[in-house]
Amino acid sequence: MMSNSSAGESPIQRPLRRKSRWSTVILAVVILVPSCLAFGKKLAELISLAQGDADGVFAITPVVNYLLASLGFFFLFCWAILNGMFSDIEDPKRSFLETERMLDDERI
Amino acid sequence: MSPNELPQHEELVDEKLVISFFLAALGYLFVSMLGGFLMALQLIRHFPFPGVELLSPGRWRMIHTNVVAYGFLANAFLGALHWAVPRLTLRTVLSKRLSWFIFAAWQVVVLSTAIGIMLGQAQALEWGETPVWIDPLALAGLLLVAVNFMAPISRLTGPMYVTLWYFMAAFVWTFLTYAMGNFMPQYFVTGTAAGAVGGLFIHDLVGLFVTPLGWGLMYYFVPIMLKKPIWSHGLSLVGFWGLAFFYPLNGIHHFLYTPIPMFLQYAAIVATIAVELVVTTVLINFFATLKGSMSALVTNMPIRWFYSGMVFYFLTCLQCSFQTTLTFQALIHFTDWVVGHAHMVMFGVFSFWLLGVMTYLFPRLLKTEWASQKMLSWHYWLSLVGITLMSADLIVAGPFQGYSWAQLLPWEVSIELSIPFWAVRLVAGLLMFSGLLVFLTNIGLTWAKSRKLSHVAANV
Numbered sequence: 219m220m221s222n223s224s225a226g227e228s229p230i231q232r233p234l235r236r237k238s239r240w241s242t243v244i245l246a247v248v249i250l251v252p253s254c255l256a257f258g259k260k261l262a263e264l265i266s267l268a269q270g271d272a273d274g275v276f277a278i279t280p281v282v283n284y285l286l287a288s289l290g291f292f293f294l295f296c297w298a299i300l301n302g303m304f305s306d307i308e309d310p311k312r313s314f315l316e317t318e319r320m321l322d323d324e325r326i
Numbered sequence: 327m328s329p330n331e332l333p334q335h336e337e338l339v340d341e342k343l344v345i346s347f348f349l350a351a352l353g354y355l356f357v358s359m360l361g362g363f364l365m366a367l368q369l370i371r372h373f374p375f376p377g378v379e380l381l382s383p384g385r386w387r388m389i390h391t392n393v394v395a396y397g398f399l400a401n402a403f404l405g406a407l408h409w410a411v412p413r414l415t416l417r418t419v420l421s422k423r424l425s426w427f428i429f430a431a432w433q434v435v436v437l438s439t440a441i442g443i444m445l446g447q448a449q450a451l452e453w454g455e456t457p458v459w460i461d462p463l464a465l466a467g468l469l470l471v472a473v474n475f476m477a478p479i480s481r482l483t484g485p486m487y488v489t490l491w492y493f494m495a496a497f498v499w500t501f502l503t504y505a506m507g508n509f510m511p512q513y514f515v516t517g518t519a520a521g522a523v524g525g526l527f528i529h530d531l532v533g534l535f536v537t538p539l540g541w542g543l544m545y546y547f548v549p550i551m552l553k554k555p556i557w558s559h560g561l562s563l564v565g566f567w568g569l570a571f572f573y574p575l576n577g578i579h580h581f582l583y584t585p586i587p588m589f590l591q592y593a594a595i596v597a598t599i600a601v602e603l604v605v606t607t608v609l610i611n612f613f614a615t616l617k618g619s620m621s622a623l624v625t626n627m628p629i630r631w632f633y634s635g636m637v638f639y640f641l642t643c644l645q646c647s648f649q650t651t652l653t654f655q656a657l658i659h660f661t662d663w664v665v666g667h668a669h670m671v672m673f674g675v676f677s678f679w680l681l682g683v684m685t686y687l688f689p690r691l692l693k694t695e696w697a698s699q700k701m702l703s704w705h706y707w708l709s710l711v712g713i714t715l716m717s718a719d720l721i722v723a724g725p726f727q728g729y730s731w732a733q734l735l736p737w738e739v740s741i742e743l744s745i746p747f748w749a750v751r752l753v754a755g756l757l758m759f760s761g762l763l764v765f766l767t768n769i770g771l772t773w774a775k776s777r778k779l780s781h782v783a784a785n786v
Contacts, residue, residue, distance in 0.1 A: 252600075284526075287502065311488075
């Protein structure tokens with residue numbers, strides 16, 4: 219079911235594939251960098267709040283909820299990288315369709 | 327896996343179970359729309375059962391929202407998951423018996439919720455009004471769902487298709503969101519902190535239960551329908567991880583201008599705008615996939631439902647990123663703008679997707695073509711015109727109400743000016759309700775056709 223995605227590509231497909239990879243990277247950077255910066259700034263404010271005004275400490279409840287959920291997903295993300303979940307990033311979209319085709323073929 | 331080692335579809339998917347979930351879902355959608363209809367009559371001062379406590383419009387409004395979430399959406403998602411997960415993983419769920427138990431138990435949870443609300447036992451949490459004695463049962467049900475589906479997914483090795491990422495996250499998030507919203511404000515935190523948690527719950531129910539399941543199903547069904555892979559799997563994963571990290575903090579934007587510290591309100595606004603950017607990447611991916619197959623929008627009914635839902639999704643998220651700014655919020659808070667927005671999300675997006683999934687799967691489950699293609703078309707157009715009219719009507723009504731309040735006009739003035747909008751809302755709701763009735767009739771006719779065909783086949 220696994221296939222080598224780059225094998226058998228025509229000279230026309232190759233630049234398209236490169237373009238698609240670049241657009242993915244650019245979009246990821248455009249989204250992630252400003253969002254992470256904003257998040258970092260707000261995290262710093264939270265820490266200063268927790269150390270300062272006692273009346274504002276209640277705000278920590280929702281933030282801790284968020285941080286716990288995000289921490290879980292951060293670990294999952296690290297696990298996914300270490301286990302090669304992104305090694306051939308485009309392959310699953312083809313192998314899943316192939317499996318679907320085979321499952322339906324056997325019904326006919 | 328070679329074709330010889332491939333399990334049979336019949337071994338993987340319990341089709342009767344999928345049909346049962348879908349029929350339960352549609353039954354609840356009928357009840358929910360009936361609740362909406364009663365509330366709409368109350369708004370235009372034509373409520374037919376004044377003074378009858380069990381039918382009080384306030385209680386039926388809660389039945390309307392809760393039955394949509396836990397009756398229609400949850401059942402329809404569970405039906406679709408019982409089709410998609412075994413086929414994607416090539417493994418059955420942990421136990422088919424457990425699946426039937428979950429089916430029965432979940433109907434008990436939803437019916438008990440509706441009865442509890444009718445009897446006035448609602449919990450004081452928006453969209454989480456499930457009576458407190460049902461909450462542990464519902465949470466146990468969600469845990470069983472997660473265990474049942476995670477068993478085949480966890481046995482996979484190698485890179486996973488994006489749909490399974492979304493599903494995995496949804497199983498974890500839904501459990502956590504339900505526990506957070508229904509238990510923390512009830513037993514552990516009070517005051518503003520409880521309000522903040524309530525805000526997180528409302529929004530996370532959309533973003534962390536419905537959204538990942540919805541997008542997961544779209545990534546599964548759209549390539550199958552179009553017979554080609556998604557444009558970029560890498561980009562789809564950017565969308566998934568973006569949702570994972572930016573969505574959970576969005577909910578505080580329901581409580582702007584409250585005593586919640588401003589840094590937290592600003593964080594929610596930033597996170598909401600970040601989600602809009604993530605959503606844009608997802609839509610780029612789907613519309614790039616559609617490129618070269620545009621005719622499918624005309625010829626393929628499920629694709630039409632899916633892409634109409636995606637357009638509504640983009641509009642709602644765009645709307646969201648504007649309406650969470652403080653300036654905008656000052657005008658529209660508590661107005662019908664928000665109600666229009668909520669209907670566009672719940673019906674225009676997720677119900678459209680699930681109705682599209684049912685439109686695709688019912689003929690496969692009943693082993694025959696739809697009895698009437700014309701009725702399918704009527705269902706789609708009545709639903710589309712209905713939801714477009716309802717959303718537009720309420721979104722326009724919102725600023726009228728907001729400005730009348732800002733001018734400190736008497737409350738009655740805002741009621742009087744709202745009544746024409748509420749009359750249009752009733753008409754729009756009736757269009758959507760008629761669409762559902764046409765769909766139910768078509769299912770009935772197709773079922774009869776299927777039985778007739780199997781009877782003929784048995785006699786040959």
